[in-house]
Amino acid sequence: MSYLPYVIAAWIFLVGLYGLITSRHLVHLIICLSVIQSSTYVLLVAIGYRTGAAAPVFADIPPGTPAVDSVVQAVMLTDVVVEVTVVALLLAFAVQTHKRHGTVDPDQLRALRG
Amino acid sequence: MTALPPLPVAIPLAVAALLAGLNHFVKRRASSWIAIATTAINVWFCIQLLLQSIPNTIVYWFGGWQPRHGIALGISFVIDPIGAGLACIAGVLTLAALIFSSKYFDSVGTLFHVLMLVFLGAMCGFALTGDLFNLFVFFELMSAAAYALCGYKTEEPAPVQGALNFAVTNTVGCYFLLTGIGLVYARTGALNLAQIGRTLDQQPPGALVIVAFTFITCGFLVKTAATPFHFWLDDAHAVAPTPVCVLYSGIMVELGLYAVARVYWTVFSGCFSASTEALRGLFITIGTATALVGAGMCFGQRNLKRLLAFSTISHVGVMVIGFGLLTVNGLAGMAYYMLGHAGAKSGLFLCAGIVLHRCRSVDLFELKGRTARLPFTIAALICGAAALAGTPLSGVSLGDSMIHSAANRHAYGWITWISLASGVLTSAAIFRFAAYTFAGLGPDTPKSPEEPQKTEEHPETAPGDASTPAVMFVPAALLTFAGLFLAITPGLENVLVRAAQQFEDHSGYIRRVLDNVPAPMMAAPAIPHEEFAHGLLTLALAIGLSLLYLLWERGRHSLNAAAKAVQIIRRAHSGHVGDYVTWLTFGVAGFGLAALLLLR
Numbered sequence: 001m002s003y004l005p006y007v008i009a010a011w012i013f014l015v016g017l018y019g020l021i022t023s024r025h026l027v028h029l030i031i032c033l034s035v036i037q038s039s040t041y042v043l044l045v046a047i048g049y050r051t052g053a054a055a056p057v058f059a060d061i062p063p064g065t066p067a068v069d070s071v072v073q074a075v076m077l078t079d080v081v082v083e084v085t086v087v088a089l090l091l092a093f094a095v096q097t098h099k100r101h102g103t104v105d106p107d108q109l110r111a112l113r114g
Numbered sequence: 115m116t117a118l119p120p121l122p123v124a125i126p127l128a129v130a131a132l133l134a135g136l137n138h139f140v141k142r143r144a145s146s147w148i149a150i151a152t153t154a155i156n157v158w159f160c161i162q163l164l165l166q167s168i169p170n171t172i173v174y175w176f177g178g179w180q181p182r183h184g185i186a187l188g189i190s191f192v193i194d195p196i197g198a199g200l201a202c203i204a205g206v207l208t209l210a211a212l213i214f215s216s217k218y219f220d221s222v223g224t225l226f227h228v229l230m231l232v233f234l235g236a237m238c239g240f241a242l243t244g245d246l247f248n249l250f251v252f253f254e255l256m257s258a259a260a261y262a263l264c265g266y267k268t269e270e271p272a273p274v275q276g277a278l279n280f281a282v283t284n285t286v287g288c289y290f291l292l293t294g295i296g297l298v299y300a301r302t303g304a305l306n307l308a309q310i311g312r313t314l315d316q317q318p319p320g321a322l323v324i325v326a327f328t329f330i331t332c333g334f335l336v337k338t339a340a341t342p343f344h345f346w347l348d349d350a351h352a353v354a355p356t357p358v359c360v361l362y363s364g365i366m367v368e369l370g371l372y373a374v375a376r377v378y379w380t381v382f383s384g385c386f387s388a389s390t391e392a393l394r395g396l397f398i399t400i401g402t403a404t405a406l407v408g409a410g411m412c413f414g415q416r417n418l419k420r421l422l423a424f425s426t427i428s429h430v431g432v433m434v435i436g437f438g439l440l441t442v443n444g445l446a447g448m449a450y451y452m453l454g455h456a457g458a459k460s461g462l463f464l465c466a467g468i469v470l471h472r473c474r475s476v477d478l479f480e481l482k483g484r485t486a487r488l489p490f491t492i493a494a495l496i497c498g499a500a501a502l503a504g505t506p507l508s509g510v511s512l513g514d515s516m517i518h519s520a521a522n523r524h525a526y527g528w529i530t531w532i533s534l535a536s537g538v539l540t541s542a543a544i545f546r547f548a549a550y551t552f553a554g555l556g557p558d559t560p561k562s563p564e565e566p567q568k569t570e571e572h573p574e575t576a577p578g579d580a581s582t583p584a585v586m587f588v589p590a591a592l593l594t595f596a597g598l599f600l601a602i603t604p605g606l607e608n609v610l611v612r613a614a615q616q617f618e619d620h621s622g623y624i625r626r627v628l629d630n631v632p633a634p635m636m637a638a639p640a641i642p643h644e645e646f647a648h649g650l651l652t653l654a655l656a657i658g659l660s661l662l663y664l665l666w667e668r669g670r671h672s673l674n675a676a677a678k679a680v681q682i683i684r685r686a687h688s689g690h691v692g693d694y695v696t697w698l699t700f701g702v703a704g705f706g707l708a709a710l711l712l713l714r
Contacts, residue, residue: 013293017699020286021692026278029691033285040292047300072299075247079292082254086285089258093265093278100271111272112279112349112689 005046012039026094026104030087037083041076048072118166119174119191119242121159122201126152126235134228145224146216149231153212156234157205163242164198168609170632171616171623173244184628186306192244192627195613196449200365200372203456204237207364210589211357214464217583226266233259233361240369244627246295246381247305249373253291253337257284260366264354276353279691283346284336286695290702291333297326298381307380308627311620315384324713327382328706334377335701337370340434341404342701344427345687345694348411351423356467359419363426364460368452371430375437375445375617383440383620390440392712396705397438398526405431405532409539410680411687418466418476418547422459425540429455429502429510432533436517439524446614447516450600450607454509457597458501462544464590465495468582469551478547483554491582492552494594499544501598503537503656504649509600510537511649512607518645530648537652538659545660556664 016036023029048069054061056070098104101111129152133145140148166172172193175181179188208230215226236256243249261284265277299305301322302313314323332343339347347367351359386393408428415421433455436448468491470476473484485492504511514533521529549555600606615636616622622633662669686697 009293013289017286017695020282021696021699023692029282033282036286036289040289040296043293043296047296071305072296075296075299075305078247078251082251082258083285085258086254086261086281089261090278090281090285093261093268093274093281096265096268096274097271097278100269100274106691109275109689111275112352 005042005049009039009043009046012036012042024105024107026097026106027091029106030090030094033090034083034087037079040079044072044076044079118159118163119172119193120176122156122163122205122238122242123235125156125159126231126238130228130231130235133224133231137224137228140224142224143216145227146212149227150209150212150216152231153205153209153234156238157202157209160198160202160205160238163193164195164202167193167195167198168613171626173627173630181628181630184312186304186309186628189248190244190306190627191242192307192623193242194616194623195609196372196617197241197376199449199453199613200241200369201238203453204234204241204361204365204369207360207456207460207593208234210460210464210593211360213585214360214467214589215355215357217585226263229259229263229266230358230361233263237361237365237369241372244307245305246298246307246310246377249377250288250291250295253334253373254288256366256369257281257288257337260350260358260362263358263361264350266355266358267353273353275689276349279689279694280346280350282691283343283694283698286698287333287336287343289333290329290336294326294329294331294333297322297329301326306627307377308624311381311384312624312628314381317385319385319713321710321714323382323385324709325706327386327713328702328709330377331374332702332705334370334373335400335705336698337367338374338434339367339370339404339427339430340400341407341427341431342697344404344407345697347427348420348423348687349689351426352417352420356419356463356470359422359463359466360460363422363463364456367426367430368433368456371433371437371448375448379618379620380623383618386713389713394438394440394524394526396708396712397440398435398529400705401431401434401436401438402529402532403431404428404434405536407431407683409536410683412540413543413546414677414680414684415543416478418469418478419463421543421547422462422466425502425543426459428536428540429459432514432517432536435521435529435532436513439517439520439526441520441524442611442614442618443516443520443523445618446607446610447513447518447520449513449610449614450516451510451513454501454511454513454597454600457509457593457595457600458498459597461494461590461592461594461597462498462502464586464593465491465498468586468590469495471586472582478550481551482556483551485548485551486553488582489552490587491590492548494587494591495544496548497598498594499541499548499656500653501594502544503541503653505598505653506646506649507601508598508649510597511646512601514648515645516607518648534648534652534655537649538655541652541656542659542663545657546663549660549664555661557667557670 016032019032053066053068056067174191175188236252240252261281267273302310304310336343405428408424412424433448436444501508625631
């Protein structure tokens, strides 16, 4: 089996991390967080993938047909739902930050230090 | 089989949903009462679970999906005394925080109570579950509620920034965790902790398992606030409402460590059994760094809440050491320490809340001599600090002695000095606060350019109380009292040692969950006696240090010179979220590298 999906997942993770660390804008920063999250989608779906297998919906295919792993797909969907909440909350914080600090550049947020 | 196990999760979540739905119809006071009653019921259920789990671990399969032929099909709650006990602490602290805040927020709607109940439900689920992915989901739910509570005062600048740092750092930790879970699933095809453990036992640990171990452990260590993952904690504590800080310091951070221990003992301890010694060194290094960084930063703080936050980091470091010894007595000591710390630190945070309510500030230099009209609160503050230093009979003191005796047996005797340094510096900082603000001892405004800047701390309440309301003082006093005299509970150390034994019994846990075989009773190991001397020495040194700082000018100057060494560490606490994530990344990379070198 191919290692390509795993390499891609790792690459997306690292790119997101790099973007997050060097970000100069909170919205960009939060989207970078979503990018990191996308790497977990790729990883999970790649783990469950089987060459030539059908989707794990047995409504119109006979039982016993090879199917991709449904557990990781369920895990991935749960992950999407959970993370939408967090990203929405974070974007709300970004809006509030703009209102209270007058900036969305993390370098210029000065309320907390030491 | 009873339907008891899911209730501590289901009830708070259901009531929270109801309260949120009826937001516009329920009065603030009514919602406060509903939340308090729900939490009280929850505590009662958790205590029932705790009592039932002491003789034997409870295994509950949702929907009755029992394992077939030793293969787990469904999702389980696996409840042992340590998990159930943590759920109890979560309930009790939430109850205290809700009672405390019933007079606290005058202007908030019901959403505060909704978030608190969600937080409670998620923490209970986290402590009770026996499924790795469930652990992640409850972790995220708990985190989301915590972020929202942290940034509750959105009309001020500091809370928004603190909540943002907290949320971004912890979410990155969550992704590391999820990646780790994915890798474990790829290797074992299972999400049930026992099932993963059994599958991994049958194969040598490869690089994939070590990487998965790194990601999962580091993901939880972010929540535990172990160095270098701890930077979010002081920001979050400095800005969160004080009753919420009680939950952060008293239980949420500890739950992170609980998960590290739970996953290690159920999943990885079998396949890493050849390299226990190396892992012990790794965990103890992390714990030592955490204890020292927290203690060093703590003494230099001027904001009481931030000071207490660094004290939490330092004490968590000692707890990490307790777990990191990877022995029954070490873990039992950690559990005892956690209990004592939960009581004392929650009491201290509630006292800080009272000071903020009555004096409108928690800044050291602004408060000089101004807390003289709060004698009882300051007395409770001093008792809490004494309990954390380890006065005889306090929970921290007995936990500390258990950790020391376990450490001595594995040639880690120098850990005594780490916990001494941690206890002295953190308690001295609180004593200094008490003496300076109550008796007005010390210089007027010892300002120097190196002093940390003042963080804006807006009062959370309407002014006007001529005396401290009982709903605020009673929870603070009771919790401090519990922390101060925990060790008079007869037989508690026996219960905890047995619980730790049950917790660390890798194969017993797996057989109990998958084959429904009750774990055999084992002979209890010898329980160490309490060392009074260590706690008293810590206390004396802490009082001495605080007085030295306040009364002796040359001593203060030399201390300030010593504090220069801490400057480098302090500069790392920049409040910049990118810096925090950089530290986190380096931490994960370092842990992974060390694990790969040590475990191959």
